Amino acid sequence: MNKYDYLIVGSGLFGAVFAHEAHKRGKKCLVIDKRNHQGGNVHCEKIEGINVHKYGPHIFHTNDKELWDYVNSFVEFNNFVLTPLAKYQDRLYNLPFNMNTFYQLWNVQTPAKAKEKIQSQVVNPINGEAANLEEQALSLVGTDVYQKLIKGYTEKQWGRKATELPAFIIKRLPVRFTFDNNYFNDRYQGIPVGGYNKLMDGLLNGIEVRLEQDYFADRGHWDSVAEHTVFTGKIDQYYDFRFGQLEYRSLRFETEILDTDNFQGNAVINYTEREVPYTRVIEHKHFEHGKQEKTVVTKEYSQEWSAEKEPYYPINDEKNDQIFRQYQQLARNQPEVIFGGRLAEYRYYDMHQVIASALKKVSDHFIDLDVTHLSLT
Numbered sequence: 001m002n003k004y005d006y007l008i009v010g011s012g013l014f015g016a017v018f019a020h021e022a023h024k025r026g027k028k029c030l031v032i033d034k035r036n037h038q039g040g041n042v043h044c045e046k047i048e049g050i051n052v053h054k055y056g057p058h059i060f061h062t063n064d065k066e067l068w069d070y071v072n073s074f075v076e077f078n079n080f081v082l083t084p085l086a087k088y089q090d091r092l093y094n095l096p097f098n099m100n101t102f103y104q105l106w107n108v109q110t111p112a113k114a115k116e117k118i119q120s121q122v123v124n125p126i127n128g129e130a131a132n133l134e135e136q137a138l139s140l141v142g143t144d145v146y147q148k149l150i151k152g153y154t155e156k157q158w159g160r161k162a163t164e165l166p167a168f169i170i171k172r173l174p175v176r177f178t179f180d181n182n183y184f185n186d187r188y189q190g191i192p193v194g195g196y197n198k199l200m201d202g203l204l205n206g207i208e209v210r211l212e213q214d215y216f217a218d219r220g221h222w223d224s225v226a227e228h229t230v231f232t233g234k235i236d237q238y239y240d241f242r243f244g245q246l247e248y249r250s251l252r253f254e255t256e257i258l259d260t261d262n263f264q265g266n267a268v269i270n271y272t273e274r275e276v277p278y279t280r281v282i283e284h285k286h287f288e289h290g291k292q293e294k295t296v297v298t299k300e301y302s303q304e305w306s307a308e309k310e311p312y313y314p315i316n317d318e319k320n321d322q323i324f325r326q327y328q329q330l331a332r333n334q335p336e337v338i339f340g341g342r343l344a345e346y347r348y349y350d351m352h353q354v355i356a357s358a359l360k361k362v363s364d365h366f367i368d369l370d371v372t373h374l375s376l377t
């Protein structure tokens with residue numbers, strides 16, 4: 001008999017939620033993670049008493065009351081609201097694009113004037129359909145917003161010229177004609193009081209977690225320890241890359257402690273000029289309204305991904321999606337392994353979405369188990 005009911009590969013949100021729910025149903029779980037900490041990409045590192053978002057800034061937001069209650073059952077959330085700024089040359093602009101942005105760009109003070117200004121700058125594609133991202137953005141928001149706030153940032157993010165990027169990357173550009181700087185439209189938003197590690201500690205409370213254990217270093221062993229496996233690592237690696245590698249965009253972070261209590265007065269400032277090498281600067285204390293004497297800031301750089309770098313954003317183009325579908329087919333034929341999370345499903349998930357996905361998968365799984373059990377008895 002196996003020692004555990006579930007081996008869960010990966011202690012990120014998907015793995016932790018699955019483990020928590022299985023544990024609640026009396027199942028014995030072992031969670032392994034190849035990193036030296038639990039929590040996946042929401043993990044925070046404490047520096048100068050400040051929770052530093054090690055893998056990029058994370059703001060929890062959702063419209064789903066049940067999901068909000070779920071996360072709040074582990075940790076209280078503060079009232080942080082994301083109101084990012086964009087810096088272009090020596091000026092600051094509010095994001096997302098709203099009446100404050102239009103006022104800062106053109107000194108317009110009414111929605112009618114802002115609409116008029118945008119319409120006068122919109123460039124419709126010659127053939128009726130945008131051939132690339134630049135044409136798409138120009139057709140949606142016109143020249144000033146595109147040149148100052150979109151072009152350089154997007155080119156840095158993707159490492160390619162906007163004219164070489166496909167139009168579909170920007171399907172729509174949210175433009176608001178109210179003076180509202182709240183980045184998200186969701187009803188619930190915040191940061192866990194005490195940081196994301198509190199949320200992850202709550203989810204994994206009472207569950208055995210072993211760190212610095214790479215599933216692929218000894219998969220024969222790991223496959224033998226439990227009845228079922230939940231896999232949240234890279235699906236292409238799980239199948240030995242037999243259809244090829246799935247590609248990602250990666251990030252690099254430069255974090256420093258500054259001897260001032262407030263460096264930029266905001267949690268997130270995007271740098272929208274191509275010439276500035278980083279995409280944004282994060283000042284972590286502002287996520288928690290921190291009052292520490294010093295501050296910690298991180299410059300975020302977008303970079304090409306290669307196998308030894310951290311995979312951040314899946315490149316969901318036709319080529320990669322087609323490769324993914326082949327792996328997905330293999331996974332469907334292997335129902336004894338549950339694949340979930342951003343790496344196993346090769347998709348970008350927000351935190352609330354990955355939690356919802358884990359809750360659904362775990363509940364479907366236990367319904368299936370009950371059905372099998374009933375039909376065997």
Ligand code: FAD
Pocket residue numbers: 009010011012013014015032033034035038039040041042055056057058059060061213214215216232233234251312313340341342343349350351352354
């Ligand atoms: P992960 O958190 O990546 O967890 C997977 C775990 O599996 C990792 O710990 C990894 O070490 C482990 N693992 C992988 N392979 C192996 C192996 N072979 N053996 C052992 N362990 C393994 N969402 C929001 O809602 N709001 C935000 O503001 C937000 N900001 C983001 C900013 C950035 C820069 C990025 C990249 C994402 C952001 N997200 C945000 C999304 C959020 O990070 C994800 O929803 C979440 O981390 C997904 O959880 P996961 O469990 O799928 O993956």
